Amino acid sequence: MSTYLIQAESLRERLARPGCLVFDVRHDLTNPRAGREAYEAGHIPGALFLDSETQLSGTRTGQNGRHPLPDRADFASFMRTQGLSARVQVVAYDAGAGAMAARLWWMLRWLGHESVAILDGGLAAWQAAGGSLETGTRSPSVSEAQAVQGLRLAAQPAMPVVDAGAVLANIDQPRFTVLDARAPERFMGQVEPLDAVAGHIPGALNRPFGQNLDEHGRFKSPERLRAEFQELLGERLKHGIVHQCGSGVTACHNLFAMELAGLPGSSLYPGSWSEWCSRPDHPVATGA
Numbered sequence: 302m303s304t305y306l307i308q309a310e311s312l313r314e315r316l317a318r319p320g321c322l323v324f325d326v327r328h329d330l331t332n333p334r335a336g337r338e339a340y341e342a343g344h345i346p347g348a349l350f351l352d353s354e355t356q357l358s359g360t361r362t363g364q365n366g367r368h369p370l371p372d373r374a375d376f377a378s379f380m381r382t383q384g385l386s387a388r389v390q391v392v393a394y395d396a397g398a399g400a401m402a403a404r405l406w407w408m409l410r411w412l413g414h415e416s417v418a419i420l421d422g423g424l425a426a427w428q429a430a431g432g433s434l435e436t437g438t439r440s441p442s443v444s445e446a447q448a449v450q451g452l453r454l455a456a457q458p459a460m461p462v463v464d465a466g467a468v469l470a471n472i473d474q475p476r477f478t479v480l481d482a483r484a485p486e487r488f489m490g491q492v493e494p495l496d497a498v499a500g501h502i503p504g505a506l507n508r509p510f511g512q513n514l515d516e517h518g519r520f521k522s523p524e525r526l527r528a529e530f531q532e533l534l535g536e537r538l539k540h541g542i543v544h545q546c547g548s549g550v551t552a553c554h555n556l557f558a559m560e561l562a563g564l565p566g567s568s569l570y571p572g573s574w575s576e577w578c579s580r581p582d583h584p585v586a587t588g589a
Contacts, residue, residue: 302390303418305561306520309430312392312420316347321390322383323348326357326401327424330495330547336401343434345394345427349383349441353401353550357408366576367495367548370408370462374454377412381451384443385414394420394427397518400510400551407553407569411462413455419557421519460556461568463543465577468570472503472584477541478534479505482551483574490587495547498578500585502545507589508533510546510554526562538564545573 307315315321325348329335333354340350351357356379359371371379385391391409393402402419409417420427428434443451463477471477479502486492488507493499501507512529515521521529534542542559544552549571556567577583 302416303392304415305418305557306421307392307418308421309426309432312345312427313430313432315390315392316345320388321392322385323392323394324383324405325350325395325424326353326393326405327395328353328401330550339396341436341438343436345424346433346435347439348394349439351383351405353404357404364576364579366572366579368404368550368571369576370411370549370571373412373458376408377452377454380409380412380414381448382443383441384447385409385452386447386450387414387452389416391417392420393417394423397423397425398511398514398554399423399520399557400554403553403557404550406557407460411458411460412452413459414452419520422517425518463568463570465570465572465580465583468502468543468545468577469583471543475504475540477543477568478537479543479545479570480534480552480555481505481507481574482510482544482546482555483507484509487547489589490585496575496578498585500578500587501574502577503584503586505545505586506533508555510551510558513554513558520558520561523562526558527564530559530562530564542567543570544568545570545577547573548575549573 325340325344327336327339359369393405395401488501490500544556546552
């Protein structure tokens with residue numbers, strides 16, 4: 302079973318055996334239809350599509366962020382209908398960078414499912430390795446009985462989360478460090494293409510999620526990632542790290558990279574900046 306990364310060549314071999322679920326989670330934050338259209342135009346044979354705006358997000362209220370988490374029990378029930386059980390290996394892939402795949406990786410870990418891996422390099426790596434594509438749509442072939450016998454929801458979330466209240470209290474009485482995965486210009490408040498307010502949570506540090514990848518678009522080695530996070534965070538690692546981004550998606554990329562680097566235990570602030578800046582009483586910082 303793979304629990305972090307799987308390479309395209311290994312996935313080709315794994316698909317020849319039963320017990321593997323592949324999910325295409327390609328998504329464009331500026332075009333909600335783009336992911337499904339790309340899937341229909343060509344995807345890894347047998348892969349199912351999951352929509353980040355609907356199936357991987359909960360109900361939006363206007364003050365809970367652009368991609369709020371769904372209810373855990375509801376999400377577990379939905380994933381059972383997709384064929385998820387404790388004995389299934391899950392592989393998630395997106396267009397390449399791994400941001401959307403990391404979100405699904407985190408969500409399945411959140412449910413308590415351990416055997417989930419990200420396809421390193423995404424669909425581009427699959428094609429570069431000679432992998433074929435199929436077109437059209439595919440639906441899960443899961444009977445009602447199979448769905449009932451699917452994944453059992455862990456009693457407690459295997460991946461911890463914090464809410465806006467905890468982040469607000471942390472500003473005056475620091476107990477953890479907030480790590481923002483957005484681009485530097487968004488973090489500093491120079492531009493804001495998606496949310497109503499520009500800037501960052503006071504006290505947060507910035508590590509754009511793309512820094513987790515090498516020049517080939519693959520994840521850096523665990524050793525290299527560990528050295529980089531240790532250089533950035535230093536003694537802060539001992540007191541807890543909370544990951545955030547614009548809407549709780551690319552934050553999972555940094556969290557995944559830390560887990561890959563052997564630095565486990567981080568938490569996620571799911572609402573992230575889109576939730577934070579929706580409240581006028583939340584302080585905003587700009588600059589580095």
